[in-house]
Amino acid sequence: MEKLMYEYRRAADRYAPVPPPGTWAKDVAPRDVQVGDYIQIDGRYHGIANMRAIGLSGRKILFFKHHRLWVMSIRVTVHRPSTQLTPDSWDDQTLA
Template sequence: MTQTQRFQVGDVVRDTIRAAEGEVWKVEAGVLDLQNDAGYTWRALAHRCNPTTVADASPQFPPGTKPESVTPADIRVGDWVPLDGRNYRIVDMRSNGPGGRILIMDGYPRPWVMTPGPRQVYRPIQ
């Protein structure tokens, strides 16, 4: 019997069934919610995934911010989103259907799709 791999939000894994790589944005009962660079999301069983990049155990906070878990409905311009090992500040956003947002971030090369569900961001302290 093999031991189940423990994944956390932010890990990048390879789904062996789809032969695709994605970032973990939710972990629940051995099921991973994954998102690839194009914003496509899917679910995969944790025991069918192999780690590619492990999330930093001690993330670097942008100065003057605090971590918060937010949904696309709660995200704000000025929040910082951790992606690809860096933090990007949201400068603009658009709706992406029910429950989703397209985020425009300073320094990020293209718009990024925030899918439904909670995600950790860094919010400026007021």
């Protein structure tokens, strides 16, 4: 039984969505997310079109062009287009 579960996970990894080209992966807190970043939700990458803060709690409501809104309350990995990066943040980035 365990062998089947292991094989199932490996097959799922093969079909993982590919991040948008020309983006850098970065682990960010809700306060550091930017419009234009891409986040993986429901197995696809969605670009952030707009966002709003929720009080002083550090959470943000993210609005996407082709997806319902999503509340970001924890650190997540975003894929940021290379045009939005600053030279001082290049050293801790991973090209997708």
